[in-house]
Every structure is written in C-alpha cells, then in structure tokens.
Amino acid sequence: MSGEAGAIGSDQIIFATGGYDHTIKLWQTHTGNCQKTLQHAESQVNMLEITPDRRYLAAASYQHIRMFDLTTTNQNHDFNYEGVPKNVTAVGFEKNTKWMYSGGEDGKVRIWDLRETTNNPHHYEVFAPVTCVQLHPNQSEVFIGDQNGTIHMWDMKTDNADQYIPDLDNMIIDLAINPDGTHLAAVNSKGRCFIWSISGGCKSEERTTILPKNKFEAHPRQALKCKFSPDSNYLVTTSSDQTAKIWDAKNNFKLIKELKHNNKRWVWDAAFSSDSQYLFTGSSDNIARLWNVKDGTIEREYVGHQKAITTIAFRDVFVPA
Amino acid sequence: MALYDNKYWLLSHIRNSFISTDDTGMCELVMVGENLPDSLVDALDKYPDTDDSQEEDDEIEHESYDIQLDSDFNVRKFGSNMSSWMEKMDQKRKRAGRSKNIKWESNAEKMSDEDRMKMFAKQEIPKEQPAFKSLLSEQIQNCIRMPKNPFMEYSKFDGSAQVGVPVRKYKIFLTMLPENQKNYPMLVVCVATAKIQELIGLICYKCSSSIVYGDFPLQPVSSYGLYITEEDGEVDRDFPCLDAKECVAKFGFTCLGLVEHKNNKIVTFENSEQLVMRNLEETLSSSEQASAALDESKQLIVDMELMKGHEIAMIAPLYQSYRAFIITKMRSKVEIHLGISGEKLEIDPVHQKNAKFVLSRQKPVSHHMDCIGSCIITDTKSSKTTFRIDYVSVPGNKEIVGSNSLPSNVSMKHYDFEADNATAEEIVQKMNIILDIRSSTSRKEFIATLEKKKEKKGFV
Structure with a gap:
C-alpha cells in the first residue's frame, strides 16, 4: 500500500476525517482507500481544519490544537498549541494563513499569530462554553456561538462585540456564513435553523449589521452542523435525527434533499465539493460517505475508523474547465 | 594467546559466536539444551587432568557474559528487546525535536491598536469564482463504474x-x-x-x-x-x-x-x-469487461441454484427412512421409523425394550401418498422441530385415488412428529416436493374436497 508513507502534494484533494478513535485518516477520495493515518493519541478530535495554503491539517482537541504537516511523510504533529484549560471546540484560519482562531469550552476565543510577528495575545471572552466560531469573509469579524444560545459578533479590529439571542437557552451548535458574506445561518439544540442577512462590513469603515431573515424547523432533534455550499446556493444541516438535509439558499430555504442511510446514525459533519455537486458526510457508524447532491445517491464510502467520525475537513482542487 | 589452544574455550567461543550472530535464534535453541560440560569432557578428553577440568567446566558453563538467556524467547528471535526499545526512544526523541510547542500567554500585554488594525484589516470579499471545475467531481465522474472493492x-x-x-x-x-x-x-x-x-x-x-x-x-x-x-x-x-x-x-x-x-x-x-x-x-x-465478467458469474450462480433445485426434486421420490418421534394422543413420544417414498408414507415403530405403556404403543401403518393432504412445520425449538402430516383416513384403508369424489365416510386426521431440526426440515421438504410432483387433476380435486370438508368441520 502506497498510502502508509504518502505525502500529500499541493495538487491533491485533501479529505480528512477524525473522531473518537484517536486517529485522523486521510483518504483518496475517488477510490475510497485510506492514504494515511495520523495518530492523535492523547484525546478525541473535536474539529479538523485544513490551512488555506493546504500545508497543514489542524486538529482541535482536549486542551490542544495540533498541526500536522501534510507535505511530509511525518506521522507526528509539527506544532502543538496549548494553554487552553478545556476542550478546544472550534478552529479556523485567516485566508492567507496569517493567524488562527480557536474557540474553547473555557469560553474564550483566541487569536494565534502563526507568523509570530507579535507576542501579544488577542482574545474575546463569552462566559459560556463556546461551541462554534466562524470568520466573516472580510477577515475582520468573527461570529461566535455559545451554550447559552447567544451569538456574538466580535470585531477583532476594534475589539467591540454585538450579541444576538435567537432562541433563549437553546444552545447554538453551529454557525455558517456563505462565501459571499451575505448570509449567516445558525442551528441550535432544538434542531431549529435561523438565517440572517448580513449587510455592510465590506468596506473598511462600514459597520456590519445582521437582520433576521428566516427561521425554520430543520430537524426534529438536535442539529449538529450547518454549512453553505461554495456557490452559496445550498445550505446543508446535519443532525442527530440521522439525516443531512440540503436547503435551497436562493429560494427561501426550501428543502431540496434529505440524505438518509439505513445504517446511519448521527450525522456529525458535512462538506461540499468546490463545485457544490457532491457532499461528504461523517457519522457515528464510523463511515464517511460521499453523496451526489442532485440525485441524493451515495457515490463512495470511506471505511476504516474504529469509532464514530465526528469531524471532517475537505479541500478540493480547481482544474480549468 | 594461551587461551587459543584451550579447546574448551575455543568451542565455547564458537558456540557463542553462532548464537550471537544468528538472528533467527535457531542456534540458540539447538545449543541451549545440551549439557555441554559433561559431554565435552567425556568426548574430548579421555584422561582429564582433574585439577584443570574444574575451572574449565566453570568457563563453559558461563558461556559468555554477553549472552543471557531469557524466557521470552520469541521476542529475542526477531530483533531483541533492546533494539525495539532503542527504536522507541529514537522515535520519541525525533518527535520531540520536530514538534514545536506554542503556549498561550495569558499574562502578556494586550495587542496594541496599531497591531490590531494591521492584523485584522477588512479585506475585500472575492466576487464569484471563475469557471473552474472541481477535481473531485472530475475524478468521480471519470470512474463512475469503478467496482467497489469487495474487501x-x-x-x-x-x-x-x-x-x-x-x-x-x-x-x-x-x-x-x-x-x-x-x-x-x-x-x-x-x-x-x-x-x-x-x-x-x-x-x-x-x-x-x-x-x-x-x-x-x-x-x-x-x-x-x-x-x-x-x-x-x-x-x-x-x-x-x-x-x-x-x-x-x-x-x-x-x-x-x-x-x-x-x-x-x-x-x-x-x-x-x-x-x-x-x-x-x-x-x-475495461470496467465494462469487468462488469460483463460479473454478469457471467452471476448467471453461473443462478444456474447452479437451478441445478440444485432439480437435483433435490429428482431424488425426492426415492425411498428414504428417517428416525423421528411420533407424538401420540396421550402426548407421549414414541420413536418410529418414517419411511417416505414417492408412493407411500410408512410409520414403523422402533422396537422398544422397556415399553411399559401399552397405550403409547404405535402400530405400523402405511398411507398412500395421495391420501396425504399436507406436511408443515408447526413448531421450531432450539434443538427440536415438530411437524404435522394431514391425511385422510378411509375405513379399511381403501384406495381412493382415481375416484372423482371422496367417499362420504372419510375423516380428516393428522400425525404429529418430532425430530431434530435438520431432519425435520429435510422430511418436510421431501414431502412437499413429492406432493407437488403428484399434483394430478384427481389430486387437485381431492384437495379441494378436503378443503371443503375442513370448512364444514370448522363450522360444525
């Protein structure tokens, strides 16, 4: 098997899965073969994210964020970010990989300077465990969801923040902003989905404001993830009701497809291909699946994890049309 | 140099060399069992110098200080404990050397406004992506018909x-x-x-x-x-x-x-x-070829299954005797031989040595196949299966086949049997195949009449 030692080149698709079995697996997407297994011995993996420069895979876990260099055959992590007293639940990057943001159960959102130009930390505290953090495409504001059901919009430049409470006392589980920066979506522990339209925020002095636009019952039980497709046409929500649902973001969030599998257990995470034609899901039956968005059929299955897959990270490659 | 003309020392040295250079461990295994000092002394030196031999014995017994036999022989066999331990240490060192720790400085000064302005400056949101294709989609579409790895x-x-x-x-x-x-x-x-x-x-x-x-x-x-x-x-x-x-x-x-x-x-x-x-x-x-090959093999399976069916049907009418228990009206079990052929069903009691109860004694009987209505499994337990054979009893056990209607004086009866699961299943399968094969027009009529009788009986 060539995969054992495989380094991932810049022209390759990266698809990583992680979860409760203390390993991170990288897959060859079109064959379903596991290319490489990274050990994550100390704890489960809460969230995986690939840097925009495609070089590193970051794994947020208990008290640590570990970064694995994907361009080498090295099986061990190369950077270990520590100092968070509890679980790190969210991680993400600035689009030029200048800095990284993280959110933790200790209620802090931290900014880590990856180029180490400054030693002065920047953080924001929310007084409730942070469940999710999303960066606005303008790279200047982050949206933070917490267990009290509050959404914080933190302007990192001015260090000001606004709060929104869409559904009191129901935990915000995940947030998503579409690539155009025009819509914000949130899902909560009751399976409800909230949509805001975002205005302003594109020019340097303009203030960003959000306006409630839509609210619907996406799932009968707790939702786990929401994500916009790269073309902003779809919104996918995954849930503990064992389904992933695709909603029409351009047409008042009508349900387009319900993706359901017979053996399927909780669907923890989802990721779109760059042309929004395919969707990856990871679920508690230890299998990740690739779905055709149009037909709702399963194209591939990725088998190999010993326990539930709770997070996936995917980065596609563009080829000239 | 004095040591080199000591044959005991030389021999010991050779043995040690063999043991220490042989990674498979075979030499060690062979040589360890020998009681060397005694055998050597006997074989090599017929007239040992008593003073010398004592210290040389010691020398041989010691073998080498390098080699210490341990009980977990298998571990030594493939790279010793030491080398795997060294490897582990080496990996640890490498890992520590390569991995860099970055700690969150909670007590450090806050970021200056100027730094913040620089670091988090608002950037323009890219407009719609140019028309590029996803490599994932391309690869998936290129191998739509790729067979799934069965393993x-x-x-x-x-x-x-x-x-x-x-x-x-x-x-x-x-x-x-x-x-x-x-x-x-x-x-x-x-x-x-x-x-x-x-x-x-x-x-x-x-x-x-x-x-x-x-x-x-x-x-x-x-x-x-x-x-x-x-x-x-x-x-x-x-x-x-x-x-x-x-x-x-x-x-x-x-x-x-x-x-x-x-x-x-x-x-x-x-x-x-x-x-x-x-x-x-x-x-x-080539993927089409593969799918063609798959189709062919599927056809083969279907054919084989058909053949299997034919085979069972062909041997079904041949006489075969099974050992089973008949459950009498007294709910007692009597061991019998159940003989089934295409023509007849025979019940023969096995001779019982200690048969004390006259009531539970079973007479040998024989029924023509055309008198048999059905044969079904009634109950399956973990080790035993009971099954029932319905039949028509005609007084005097006359032939009823060929007659267009049933005599009015017939009565519906049944036998209950018990056998181990496999036998019971085989019997029921054999009986049903025979009954299927015999479904002539007269038999169909017979069954229809039987049904009517049953209904009647049910109403009365």
Missing part, C-alpha cells in the same frame, strides 16, 4: 496507526501470486481482536489496493487459508490452516502464508464469483 469492509481491521488498541504484526507470503512476486512477504498489521477470517480479508484488501498486486484476481475470503510458514516463505503443509473463526490473538505465529484452496469443499457456489480488482483509474472499456 473494503475488512479495512477496519487494519492495525497500523491504531492508538491504544492491541495489534499483531505479520509477515504474509502470498502464495497464489506469480513466481516473481510471491517471494517477498507483505507486512500486515491487524487489530488483535480480529478473527483469522478477517485477517484474510484485510490481506486481500491490502493486496487489492496495492499498486504492485492490484491486478491480481482475488477469490472471496472463504477460499483462502492461512498456514504456518517459514521465514523463507516455505509453507508448512503438515499442519492444517488456522481456524478461520478463531481470534488472531490465539496464535503466536508471526510468519504466515496465504494459500488458495483449489477444488476444495470450502469453496461454495454462492461465493464463487471471481472479482477482479483493477487498479484505480481504469478505463471505461
């Missing part, structure tokens, strides 16, 4: 890079490969809880997804066996293959050979489709 499900038993799960490492010789490929073992790491069968599946999966062996047509898992194999790849055929249902942890062998069972009873028809796993990006035409 995919076994990939979860892969033990490489597992954390906190006990694993086993094996050198596997793939004996079914062509001559030039089978001489080198494949290294397979398997979780220790897997069964031998699952290890075979994992080997097949590794084999089918490897670049080297990817084209080799693999059989289903059940047609392979794992045999104890020498380090040089020679399969030890004196022993049977490892039991497929046993856990891998039960066996201590680290070098195994995967052998295909040809024309063996283990190969069943249901599984005999040959699955050709091609390498990753195969052209459309």
